[in-house]
Amino acid sequence: MNDHDRNDRDSLLAAAVALRAEGRREEARQRLLALCAAFPDDAAVAYQTAWAHDVLGLEAEAVPFYERALAGAGLxxxxxxxxxxxxxxxxxxxxxxxxxxxxxxxxxxxxxxxxxxxxxxxxxxxxxxxxxxxxxxxxxxxxxxxxxxxxxxxxxxxxxxxxxxxxxx
Missing domain, CATH: 1.25.40.10 (Tetratricopeptide repeat domain)
Structure with a gap:
């Protein structure tokens, strides 16, 4: 990942986490799903996506993201x-x-x-x-x-x- 992609990823991830913190959970989940598609091997993105599903009561959907996060590096x-x-x-x-x-x-x-x-x-x-x-x-x-x-x-x-x-x- 080049520096430009890393900066985009970081700002998009921070914005999605902020949405979740503001209570805009579904919007955060959608953004995180898009980030997961763009960065499928990113453990931090997978973790935040799992968390976004969990807080919405979508536990079964959260599991693969938690597993991906823990299998990856960089957390x-x-x-x-x-x-x-x-x-x-x-x-x-x-x-x-x-x-x-x-x-x-x-x-x-x-x-x-x-x-x-x-x-x-x-x-x-x-x-x-x-x-x-x-x-x-x-x-x-x-x-x-x-x-x-x-x-x-x-x-x-x-x-x-x-x-x-x-x-x-």
Whole structure:
């Protein structure tokens, strides 16, 4: 891609993202679809197109764009995190729980400190019947991140029980 094409792509992408942020979601989606056609190997364009579909409730249509974004190169770290979260969450909404767990585990592996990825993983684990692991993840998040004074008071106990919900001592 030459500099002129890159500048056009950047300005068109920024305009489409701005439309989505302004609530002009369908217009943003249409522009992003056109950008995807013009730049089919562009991971950032694919990610933004996936997101545009997701916010319109078009989850099934978002999946191939998320997959294309994650298969490609050039996503920023934040966009990669967002694409893993978006795809995992979308799989879960579509009832594809095993794919959701795999995708969200990949996300947690790459971004272990991200509470949103761990929360969505817990939900997907719950959907697969892995209730103990789901509860453990949520209790760990609660113990490490709650600002509620009463939860902070029991921080150590919650962290302990997160590791073994069957513990009695």
């Amino acid at each position: 920023t770290e934040e966009d990669r995190r967002g694409a893993l979260l978006g795809l995992g969450s979308t799989y879960r909404v579509l009832g594809q729980y095993e794919k959701a767990v795999r995708t969200l585990r990949e996300g947690v592996g790459q971004f272990p400190g991200d509470g949103a990825l761990r929360t969505f993983l817990a939900m997907a684990l719950f959907n697969t019947g892995a209730h103990h692991e789901a509860m453990r993840l949520l209790l760990e998040l609660l113990a490490s991140g709650s600002t509620d004074p009463s939860v902070r008071e029991y921080h150590e106990a919650i962290a302990h029980y997160a590791q073994d919900l069957h513990a009695t001592v």
